[in-house]
Amino acid sequence: MPAEAHVNPRVYPAAIVRYSLGVRYTKRSASIRPLAAILLAAAVAGAPACRKAPPPLAAGLDLPGMDTSVAPGDDFNAYANGGWIKATPIPADKPSYGIFEVLADETRKLTLALIQEAAQAGSAAGGDTRKIADFYASFMDEAGIESKGIGPLKPQFDTISAIADRHDLARVLGGQFRADVDPLNDTNFETLNLLGVWVTQGLTDPSHSFPYLLQGGLGMPDRDYYLSATPHMAGLRNEYRAHIAATFKLAGFEDPDARAARVFALETKMAAVHATRVESEDVHGVVSWKRDELAAKAPGLDWAALLEAAGLKDVPVFMIWHPKAVPGLSALAASEPLDAWKDWLRFHAVERAANFLPKPFVDERFNFYGKALSGIPELRPRWQRGVDYTNQALGEAVGRLYVQRCFPPQTKAKVQAMVGDLVKAFGKRIDALTWMSPETKAKAKQKLETLKVGVGYPDRWLDYAGLEIVKGDALGNAQRAGLFEYRRQLAKLHQPVNRDEWWMTPQTVNAVNLPLQNALNFPAAILQAPYFDANADAAHNYGSMGAIIGHEISHSFDDQGSQFDAAGRLANWWTKQDFDHFKAAGEALAAQFDAYRPFPDLAVNGHQTLSENIADVAGLLAAYDAYRLSLGAKPDVVKDNLSGDQRFFISFAQSWRSRIRDAALRTDIATDGHAPEQYRADTVRNLDAWYDAFSVQPSQKLYLAPNGRVRVW
Numbered sequence: 001m002p003a004e005a006h007v008n009p010r011v012y013p014a015a016i017v018r019y020s021l022g023v024r025y026t027k028r029s030a031s032i033r034p035l036a037a038i039l040l041a042a043a044v045a046g047a048p049a050c051r052k053a054p055p056p057l058a059a060g061l062d063l064p065g066m067d068t069s070v071a072p073g074d075d076f077n078a079y080a081n082g083g084w085i086k087a088t089p090i091p092a093d094k095p096s097y098g099i100f101e102v103l104a105d106e107t108r109k110l111t112l113a114l115i116q117e118a119a120q121a122g123s124a125a126g127g128d129t130r131k132i133a134d135f136y137a138s139f140m141d142e143a144g145i146e147s148k149g150i151g152p153l154k155p156q157f158d159t160i161s162a163i164a165d166r167h168d169l170a171r172v173l174g175g176q177f178r179a180d181v182d183p184l185n186d187t188n189f190e191t192l193n194l195l196g197v198w199v200t201q202g203l204t205d206p207s208h209s210f211p212y213l214l215q216g217g218l219g220m221p222d223r224d225y226y227l228s229a230t231p232h233m234a235g236l237r238n239e240y241r242a243h244i245a246a247t248f249k250l251a252g253f254e255d256p257d258a259r260a261a262r263v264f265a266l267e268t269k270m271a272a273v274h275a276t277r278v279e280s281e282d283v284h285g286v287v288s289w290k291r292d293e294l295a296a297k298a299p300g301l302d303w304a305a306l307l308e309a310a311g312l313k314d315v316p317v318f319m320i321w322h323p324k325a326v327p328g329l330s331a332l333a334a335s336e337p338l339d340a341w342k343d344w345l346r347f348h349a350v351e352r353a354a355n356f357l358p359k360p361f362v363d364e365r366f367n368f369y370g371k372a373l374s375g376i377p378e379l380r381p382r383w384q385r386g387v388d389y390t391n392q393a394l395g396e397a398v399g400r401l402y403v404q405r406c407f408p409p410q411t412k413a414k415v416q417a418m419v420g421d422l423v424k425a426f427g428k429r430i431d432a433l434t435w436m437s438p439e440t441k442a443k444a445k446q447k448l449e450t451l452k453v454g455v456g457y458p459d460r461w462l463d464y465a466g467l468e469i470v471k472g473d474a475l476g477n478a479q480r481a482g483l484f485e486y487r488r489q490l491a492k493l494h495q496p497v498n499r500d501e502w503w504m505t506p507q508t509v510n511a512v513n514l515p516l517q518n519a520l521n522f523p524a525a526i527l528q529a530p531y532f533d534a535n536a537d538a539a540h541n542y543g544s545m546g547a548i549i550g551h552e553i554s555h556s557f558d559d560q561g562s563q564f565d566a567a568g569r570l571a572n573w574w575t576k577q578d579f580d581h582f583k584a585a586g587e588a589l590a591a592q593f594d595a596y597r598p599f600p601d602l603a604v605n606g607h608q609t610l611s612e613n614i615a616d617v618a619g620l621l622a623a624y625d626a627y628r629l630s631l632g633a634k635p636d637v638v639k640d641n642l643s644g645d646q647r648f649f650i651s652f653a654q655s656w657r658s659r660i661r662d663a664a665l666r667t668d669i670a671t672d673g674h675a676p677e678q679y680r681a682d683t684v685r686n687l688d689a690w691y692d693a694f695s696v697q698p699s700q701k702l703y704l705a706p707n708g709r710v711r712v713w
């Protein structure tokens with residue numbers, strides 16, 4: 001969803017897939033057989049995209065991309081991907097590179113072609129295609145943006161300067177709220193606003209929607225960036241302070257250093273009351289407070305003024321995701337000097353708008369978020385950012401064009417059949433579990449049977465009639481789109497809960513599990529080669545796309561999914577004994593990942609990444625079963641001297657093919673719920689069939705004794 005056309009603060013656009021749209025599945029990366037110059041040519045020439053073009057990447061195994069000098073049992077990722085890793089540089093404008101990025105780039109090129117067609121079509125004012133064309137053209141009009149300078153922010157600066165007391169402060173803070181976080185579907189916890197808002201059904205009341213309030217306010221990704229004593233973090237803090245000062249200077253404010261010091265000090269106090277990333281993932285920490293309780297439980301903020309400005313004054317009950325941080329932040333609203341708050345508001349106003357302002361602002365922002373934080377040497381071309389922002393602002397309008405062109409009904413039908421296989425395989429795994437009690441099994445089966453799997457695109461498209469797009473007003477368009485989306489989300493508070501709601505656009509290369517809806521979304525753009533291709537053999541499709549589908553299904557039954565029943569209600573549907581067994585199995589997997597050390601001073605956090613790692617194991621197991629089922633009585637076929645099982649596992653590892661810059665890897669390890677790709681590829685070490693397929697011996701590095709292999713499902 002275009003949750004934050006308003007501009008996602010710290011997400012430098014190159015990283016958009018990783019943090020912003022990135023979801024529970026996210027961050028797939030892998031093989032690249034460079035694509036279709038044809039495609040780009042077609043896109044640039046404005047020729048119809050997709051239908052006439054070949055798939056961006058060939059399906060099937062990439063044999064030259066392997067490194068068969070490495071023993072699969074010692075380093076499976078290097079065996080499957082070593083040739084590609086050696087041969088592939090990370091492009092200068094990217095933090096990392098792999099299949100995921102390649103497909104995202106290709107999809108972006110196709111989307112550009114669709115936007116250009118929309119512009120040429122000359123459609124009527126007020127229509128979706130016209131809005132798409134005008135939004136993009138306004139962003140691309142650099143001369144127009146340069147000529148306006150910082151002018152478009154003047155009204156915001158005036159509003160901030162006019163803040164005379166805490167009542168005014170609360171009003172301004174509340175007026176900035178947007179639907180910009182999503183802690184469950186998207187594990188997106190970051191907002192530049194004091195609090196983030198998410199609207200969806202209640203944790204224990206699936207028949208009504210509620211606003212969820214999350215901690216916010218930090219310019220850096222997480223509290224650790226402010227509080228950790230490591231030299232790496234200390235260095236980033238210095239760069240961040242310099243970035244704040246440089247931003248003030250560019251925007252024409254006096255005493256930039258003093259202002260930067262105030263902003264940084266205030267954010268450091270916010271960080272001190274923030275929950276940790278691991279705490280944020282604990283859905284049991286969420287509480288519900290009645291509107292009248294807010295002032296007593298979180299004193300400091302003028303809640304009445306804040307809620308009125310945020311469009312939330314009539315809401316009777318709030319879900320508080322961070323019940324310690326919200327009072328902490330509220331107290332700061334009373335205790336910290338108004339001048340510090342005003343500087344913080346000014347700085348964040350510029351940060352939110354920076355990518356729609358003149359080049360010096362874009363560059364300054366990139367220097368910190370792109371270079372310092374993610375190690376990306378170069379800013380992406382403007383057209384790519386323009387496509388991404390258009391996707392954020394008018395996501396389903398663009399998605400509708402994308403689906404018409406790029407997602408034929410036959411593909412949808414084939415993927416739906418594959419989903420059916422995976423669901424069947426998962427059901428059989430549940431039946432066969434020896435440790436799970438019959439009661440829990442019955443509930444698991446019920447949940448599986450009522451799972452809603454969205455393939456390609458939503459059944460009903462969003463209506464953008466209420467969104468005004470003005471040609472030549474790049475920043476205003478983005479701001480109106482952010483507000484439009486926020487109001488659309490707030491409107492859900494007065495509507496029946498919609499279990500068919502989509503949370504990703506069709507042109508997103510990703511997939512997502514929606515625990516509260518007991519549903520999955522597989523957008524059209526991930527359902528393309530090499531993840532899925534009707535012409536590739538079953539070993540490939542099941543090892544690659546099958547494992548993705550299995551991954552998402554298993555989220556419905558993992559440490560998070562086990563807490564949501566078939567109706568999406570937060571209710572533990574497991575017996576205690578079953579849950580204890582599951583937890584113990586999870587601990588073994590957490591320990592397995594804790595032992596991975598990409599840097600001498602930094603290990604993967606096995607608990608922070610546990611849900612995703614369990615999903616990888618379970619998804620691979622289910623995909624393997626479904627693959628064997630799909631063969632039926634047919635014998636295994638050897639191709640390229642590789643058995644079907646070998647090709648299945650290599651396809652899986654190749655779907656994780658990726659390279660990443662050190663700085664970006666460190667950021668991911670600190671903040672991401674997913675383990676680095678190289679270790680995800682090694683998930684294979686938990687499957688008995690992998691040992692058989694590659695004759696893995698106890699002396700080899702990835703070998704796990706049979707009782708050390710984690711079989712959660």
Ligand SMILES: [Zn+2]
Nearest residue numbers: 024025612615
């Ligand atoms: Zn996931």
